[in-house]
Amino acid sequence: MDLMQRQIDLKWHNGLMNRVYNVLKSSSQSISIPFDGEGRLAVQKGDKIKSGDELFTVTGSRIGETYYIPQELNVAVDEVKDYMLRLDGEYVSKGEVIAEKVSGSGLTVKQVVATRDGIVSLKRFHDGFVDILTEKKNHKFESKFKGEVLEASRQFGVKLQVETLSLSCFKSKFVKRSYLNSDYILDDDLQGDSYLGEIEVLKDGSSVYTVRDLGKKDFERKIVFVGRYLYPDLAIEIIERGALALVTYSMDYADFNRISGNIMLIGGFGQLVVDDLHIEFFNSSKGKFAYVSSNYPNDLMVLDGEVDKKGLPVLNKRFFANLHIDSLVISTRESDFGSVGRVVGFEDDGFYAVVKFSRGRKAVISVDCLRVINIVEDLA
Amino acid sequence: MGKLPRLKNNAFLKVYFDVEGIYAHLAYSHIEEGESFIKSKFIPYSVELGEVEDRDFNRYIWELLKGLEEFFEWEMFQSNAKDTSGVGQQVTHGRELHAKDRHDYALALVEAAEKGVGISGIEVKISDLISPKKGIVSAVRDVVAVASVKVTNNELYAKVASQFAEKFSYSDVIWLDMNVGSCMLLRVQSIENSAQIKEFAETEFWVNKHSEAEMLEYCQEPLVKNFMIENVPNISSLRNYWVNFILSSSFYTESQLVQDVLRAVNTSRFYSKYHGSGELENFGVHEYLPSDHKSLDGFALIVTGGLTRTIPENDLLLSIMDSLELKGYFDMFIDRDERLVSFGESYFRGIDAEDIVVNRSYVVPVAKKVIIPELPGFGGGRKVVMSGRLSKAGEAAEEIFCVTPEVREYTLPGDNCVLEGNLVKGAKLSDIGNRIEHTFIGEYLKFDKVIFDCRFRPIVYGPDAKANRLKMAQWFNE
Numbered sequence: 001m002d003l004m005q006r007q008i009d010l011k012w013h014n015g016l017m018n019r020v021y022n023v024l025k026s027s028s029q030s031i032s033i034p035f036d037g038e039g040r041l042a043v044q045k046g047d048k049i050k051s052g053d054e055l056f057t058v059t060g061s062r063i064g065e066t067y068y069i070p071q072e073l074n075v076a077v078d079e080v081k082d083y084m085l086r087l088d089g090e091y092v093s094k095g096e097v098i099a100e101k102v103s104g105s106g107l108t109v110k111q112v113v114a115t116r117d118g119i120v121s122l123k124r125f126h127d128g129f130v131d132i133l134t135e136k137k138n139h140k141f142e143s144k145f146k147g148e149v150l151e152a153s154r155q156f157g158v159k160l161q162v163e164t165l166s167l168s169c170f171k172s173k174f175v176k177r178s179y180l181n182s183d184y185i186l187d188d189d190l191q192g193d194s195y196l197g198e199i200e201v202l203k204d205g206s207s208v209y210t211v212r213d214l215g216k217k218d219f220e221r222k223i224v225f226v227g228r229y230l231y232p233d234l235a236i237e238i239i240e241r242g243a244l245a246l247v248t249y250s251m252d253y254a255d256f257n258r259i260s261g262n263i264m265l266i267g268g269f270g271q272l273v274v275d276d277l278h279i280e281f282f283n284s285s286k287g288k289f290a291y292v293s294s295n296y297p298n299d300l301m302v303l304d305g306e307v308d309k310k311g312l313p314v315l316n317k318r319f320f321a322n323l324h325i326d327s328l329v330i331s332t333r334e335s336d337f338g339s340v341g342r343v344v345g346f347e348d349d350g351f352y353a354v355v356k357f358s359r360g361r362k363a364v365i366s367v368d369c370l371r372v373i374n375i376v377e378d379l380a
Numbered sequence: 381m382g383k384l385p386r387l388k389n390n391a392f393l394k395v396y397f398d399v400e401g402i403y404a405h406l407a408y409s410h411i412e413e414g415e416s417f418i419k420s421k422f423i424p425y426s427v428e429l430g431e432v433e434d435r436d437f438n439r440y441i442w443e444l445l446k447g448l449e450e451f452f453e454w455e456m457f458q459s460n461a462k463d464t465s466g467v468g469q470q471v472t473h474g475r476e477l478h479a480k481d482r483h484d485y486a487l488a489l490v491e492a493a494e495k496g497v498g499i500s501g502i503e504v505k506i507s508d509l510i511s512p513k514k515g516i517v518s519a520v521r522d523v524v525a526v527a528s529v530k531v532t533n534n535e536l537y538a539k540v541a542s543q544f545a546e547k548f549s550y551s552d553v554i555w556l557d558m559n560v561g562s563c564m565l566l567r568v569q570s571i572e573n574s575a576q577i578k579e580f581a582e583t584e585f586w587v588n589k590h591s592e593a594e595m596l597e598y599c600q601e602p603l604v605k606n607f608m609i610e611n612v613p614n615i616s617s618l619r620n621y622w623v624n625f626i627l628s629s630s631f632y633t634e635s636q637l638v639q640d641v642l643r644a645v646n647t648s649r650f651y652s653k654y655h656g657s658g659e660l661e662n663f664g665v666h667e668y669l670p671s672d673h674k675s676l677d678g679f680a681l682i683v684t685g686g687l688t689r690t691i692p693e694n695d696l697l698l699s700i701m702d703s704l705e706l707k708g709y710f711d712m713f714i715d716r717d718e719r720l721v722s723f724g725e726s727y728f729r730g731i732d733a734e735d736i737v738v739n740r741s742y743v744v745p746v747a748k749k750v751i752i753p754e755l756p757g758f759g760g761g762r763k764v765v766m767s768g769r770l771s772k773a774g775e776a777a778e779e780i781f782c783v784t785p786e787v788r789e790y791t792l793p794g795d796n797c798v799l800e801g802n803l804v805k806g807a808k809l810s811d812i813g814n815r816i817e818h819t820f821i822g823e824y825l826k827f828d829k830v831i832f833d834c835r836f837r838p839i840v841y842g843p844d845a846k847a848n849r850l851k852m853a854q855w856f857n858e
Contacts, residue, residue, distance in 0.1 A: 253620050
């Protein structure tokens with residue numbers, strides 16, 4: 001009976017049953033674009049639209065600029081009213097002071113200055129935001145991605161169904177920023193801090209970059225993939241140039257905590273090696289729009305995201321996935337944490353697997369330090 | 381009258397949602413043929429239970445149970461759904477499973493018929509420390525209406541510990557459950573009630589749980605650093621390794637550095653709680669014993685939890701002995717598969733168990749006898765304080781000895797053997813004296829090792845990892 005038990009134990013190791021780690025998840029999301037003002041719809045229910053198609057034209061003011069007063073003046077949200085110098089609906093010109101904090105017996109003055117002409121809106125005042133609205137004019141609202149119109153009405157706006165591809169992230173953090181994207185609302189995510197931005201990739205995303213590699217590029221409202229490893233000075237520079245969020249494969253944990261910005265980490269902490277899978281994904285997503293939210297902190301949702309399914313392993317739809325030759329795996333071993341590779345053999349009665357990583361590197365790893373991965377899981 | 385278990389071709393599935401993952405056990409018994417076994421599998425939570433939405437719990441449980449069916453290669457479930465378009469197809473080994481109608485996850489049990497086919501029941505236990513318990517409980521009941529669902533808390537641990545103590549004639553049992561993010565200590569002792577009848581009562585219970593944010597900062601805590609022995613060349617690297625380990629939730633590591641942090645964390649937690657408290661004062665030492673009593677029995681230490689799988693056994697033992705500042709003697713049982721929690725109640729009911737009759741050898745781990753003699757003086761250098769022998773009938777005896785300040789381990793020569801020895805140079809066990817005589821009887825309880833801890837007390841760590849490393853080398857004679 002002891003022998004039978006031992007054989008069973010060995011078999012369980014040989015056929016390690018572990019959970020599957022989904023790198024990419026495809027699904028459909030419903031996105032609403034509120035109709036705020038007078039105007040006319042350009043689409044109706046059932047229309048199939050593509051990027052650039054007009055959705056509606058609205059006559060009204062739009063948010064031209066947003067200021068997050070607590071961050072600008074270093075005050076609490078409920079203290080903002082004590083420092084405001086403008087009323088709701090008041091017109092301001094570029095250069096005029098909107099809010100001011102005097103401290104140090106008058107020695108130090110912090111001001112929030114309007115960077116454009118417009119009407120002050122205190123609609124989001126209780127959350128600490130002050131908006132400058134543009135003058136009323138016709139705004140043509142175009143879709144930034146393809147999808148199908150689920151609803152279109154002057155009362156509620158336009159609701160689109162969009163195919164998304166979500167990339168799993170290891171860890172992320174979101175801080176309240178000076179602007180929130182209020183044009184788009186993911187219908188499953190009404191309460192989160194959410195950002196919709198265009199994906200930008202530094203060079204080809206495969207290396208470690210410095211501030212010098214940025215040139216004079218502007219990252220206003222972009223979600224930037226910064227490559228294999230993110231250094232703090234690069235992070236700060238890109239954030240100051242307007243990026244909504246930074247995505248990196250790895251970085252130092254202390255830096256991650258220290259930097260004030262939205263950061264999404266794909267692989268893990270420390271100096272890790274990024275694999276071709278992730279590099280190709282970002283390069284093929286360049287220019288597309290992605291949605292990130294504090295309510296879905298581990299998902300980078302690429303709208304209209306695509307991945308070439310040719311050559312990908314068969315999807316593991318089981319709760320447990322068998323580990324076998326050709327399995328795609330991700331390592332949780334310290335020295336190659338987060339690396340994606342393929343099993344090419346087993347050793348020591350199946351307790352160890354030989355894994356081939358990118359660029360031909362091979363390693364012998366305990367099967368307990370490997371997770372079988374799915375490249376794309378269909379959540380439909 | 382309660383339901384009697386099947387004695388012929390009986391199989392039972394037990395699933396335990398513990399803090400770090402799921403322990404699944406399939407037990408089989410065929411009493412007539414004298415055959416029984418338990419197969420166990422630990423599954424770490426790769427998705428945090430808190431991230432599973434309420435509407436997805438049914439699917440989660442359905443997938444888990446069907447996955448276990450395939451993993452154990454045992455036909456267990458059939459679908460209850462009226463729409464039989466693929467839901468819960470009877471499994472043959474290797475066929476991929478589909479759930480076309482994702483809104484109906486109800487499963488019925490396939491009746492136990494022969495080895496590989498059917499189970500007579502399923503029991504799901506859920507740790508009190510995890511959330512969301514409610515989601516799991518209702519999902520289990522939705523998916524398998526006949527499943528028994530229980531929440532494990534100190535009452536269950538106390539009950540099993542008391543039954544354990546009574547069965548194996550212990551008067552004092554400590555149960556330690558040690559995980560990366562939580563720990564528990566429970567103690568039951570034999571006391572005389574008002575009718576002067578001996579019964580077991582829970583005399584100490586402590587549980588400590590940390591948030592993820594707290595776990596991420598463990599490696600920075602001063603008390604943890606005090607207990608570490610590994611050299612840390614780069615604090616930043618250690619922090620990165622440590623955070624990756626915690627956030628990946630695999631709770632398995634081969635990194636000596638991370639294992640050292642875990643050992644140090646575990647030691648610091650219990651030390652902070654119990655150092656100087658006196659609450660475990662008389663564990664390992666009888667207050668009253670007949671003068672001719674020489675046998676080393678009466679005290680048991682049960683150890684469970686994720687750290688039993690992650691930390692090497694020597695480190696685990698050291699962590700426990702030094703954090704709780706134990707002395708005297710006790711039997712240590714390391715249960716890596718949580719079988720005592722899962723099967724304890726069944727085992728201790730014996731033939732009256734309502735689910736399945738299980739064999740002791742599959743439920744009760746093999747024990748180690750730990751002996752910690754009192755030593756005179758402090759830092760008295762190397763000297764032999766115990767000499768003795770381990771003997772088994774029909775074989776030559778093995779001479780054993782112990783030297784200060786070392787921890788020595790001897791493998792027992794067999795299931796039935798005798799330990800005899802004399803503590804010398806002032807060393808003694810305060811309730812027994814300096815003569816040790818103990819007989820190990822395999823049919824009663826299995827032991828594999830006897831461990832002598834002849835380090836001078838109090839054990840002092842620090843001032844730094846290098847000093848600890850030197851002490852460790854001395855303790856284990858490396």
